[in-house]
Amino acid sequence: MPLKHLRITNLRCLTEVEFSPHPNRTYFFGPNGAGKTSLLEAIYLLGRGRSFRTRYNRRLIQRGQDCFSVYGELQQNGVKRRLGVGLGPKGLNLRLDSETAPSMAALAKVMPVHVIEPNIHRLIEGSPGDRRRFLDWGVFHVEHNYLEAWRRYRRVLGQRNAALKSGQSVSAWDSGLISAGTDVDSARKYYVERLSDALCGIGESLLGTPLKVSYNSGWQEGKDFTKALEDSKKRDLNIGVTHVGPHRADLRVKLDSRNVREEISRGQQKLVAAGLILAQIRAFAVNQGSGGILLVDDPAAELDQSSLSSLLAVLDGLPAQQIITGLQRPILPTKLNYPVFHVEQGGAVKMVQ
Numbered sequence: 241m242p243l244k245h246l247r248i249t250n251l252r253c254l255t256e257v258e259f260s261p262h263p264n265r266t267y268f269f270g271p272n273g274a275g276k277t278s279l280l281e282a283i284y285l286l287g288r289g290r291s292f293r294t295r296y297n298r299r300l301i302q303r304g305q306d307c308f309s310v311y312g313e314l315q316q317n318g319v320k321r322r323l324g325v326g327l328g329p330k331g332l333n334l335r336l337d338s339e340t341a342p343s344m345a346a347l348a349k350v351m352p353v354h355v356i357e358p359n360i361h362r363l364i365e366g367s368p369g370d371r372r373r374f375l376d377w378g379v380f381h382v383e384h385n386y387l388e389a390w391r392r393y394r395r396v397l398g399q400r401n402a403a404l405k406s407g408q409s410v411s412a413w414d415s416g417l418i419s420a421g422t423d424v425d426s427a428r429k430y431y432v433e434r435l436s437d438a439l440c441g442i443g444e445s446l447l448g449t450p451l452k453v454s455y456n457s458g459w460q461e462g463k464d465f466t467k468a469l470e471d472s473k474k475r476d477l478n479i480g481v482t483h484v485g486p487h488r489a490d491l492r493v494k495l496d497s498r499n500v501r502e503e504i505s506r507g508q509q510k511l512v513a514a515g516l517i518l519a520q521i522r523a524f525a526v527n528q529g530s531g532g533i534l535l536v537d538d539p540a541a542e543l544d545q546s547s548l549s550s551l552l553a554v555l556d557g558l559p560a561q562q563i564i565t566g567l568q569r570p571i572l573p574t575k576l577n578y579p580v581f582h583v584e585q586g587g588a589v590k591m592v593q
């Protein structure tokens with residue numbers, strides 16, 4: 241599903257930028273503040289509906305303008321798909337082919353996009369919610385009915401919590417919660433097994449030691465959800481909130497036997513997080529033939545020389561379209577005819593190779 245063409249209008253310093261990326265890899269280089277990260281944000285927006293730098297899409301609108309738009313063309317199984325995301329005074333406008341898209345999920349399904357950027361260590365250091373989002377997004381792409389089960393679970397959970405808060409009986413909600421929660425749990429467990437297989441060798445390549453993941457369902461191990469919910473009912477009624485379930489799940493990550501949240505450095509956390517993202521791409525590729533699009537923002541600024549070489553070596557064999565930025569013009573072997581674009585101060589983009 242390579243991205244064939246992109247047009248960005250009025251997004252941060254990018255007034256009007258158009259380019260056609262290579263199906264394998266494309267490089268952008270240029271000075272600080274030129275607009276390289278903004279380019280990646282624009283691509284990310286098409287598949288995720290938001291930026292990876294801010295929660296507020298309005299901040300992406302170019303100062304002095306009242307809207308931005310990003311338009312992309314993709315090739316999906318030989319068919320051209322057209323995606324558009326715009327934000328203006330009337331809010332977010334999502335387009336898929338020639339129609340208004342009902343939700344971001346429709347665009348996301350067509351364009352799985354991943355990013356390795358300076359804040360990815362949050363995936364390791366951050367809250368379980370950060371890791372659940374990573375996981376849910378992966379499951380959403382490989383399991384057709386997952387979004388429906390997940391939405392059903394969130395809805396019943398909200399209803400059960402409201403009943404708990406107002407001191408009402410929750411038995412009306414329990415069977416629905418158990419049914420949706422069990423669907424969410426089994427889909428996530430299945431996915432974490434695929435992710436775990438795909439991680440094979442990545443820890444060794446990036447950090448010299450095996451990297452392992454496992455899934456914590458959100459209740460005590462060895463119990464099923466029905467039993468865990470029953471055992472927690474008294475506490476739930478006392479405090480007015482549901483204490484167990486997929487909304488309390490976590491992805492456990494181990495490097496060797498070390499706890500990656502507390503026992504490794506920030507730089508190593510970045511590599512661990514990159515490893516998880518690369519594994520997710522491999523897992524997608526097994527399922528769908530392609531791992532999607534990977535954006536890599538200025539890896540040289542974040543990693544020491546040896547870690548950078550290890551990362552680039554893994555990227556070489558990765559089944560994903562890659563778009564990589566950096567301060568310096570990359571030195572590529574002559575046999576590789578990947579395009580290189582220079583991003584000039586002010587966001588003008590020129591192909592230099």
Ligand SMILES: Nc1ncnc2c1ncn2[C@@H]1O[C@H](COP(=O)(O)OP(=O)(O)O)[C@@H](O)[C@H]1O
Binds near residue numbers: 252273278
């Ligand atoms: N809303 C905005 N309107 C106009 N310019 C912006 C806006 N937000 C950020 N910028 C500017 O866009 C430039 C591009 O930043 P960035 O993409 O981070 O560059 P790079 O990644 O190349 O260092 C910065 O100079 C920044 O000041």
Ligand SMILES: [Mg+2]
Binds near residue numbers: 276278537538
């Ligand atoms: Mg940048």
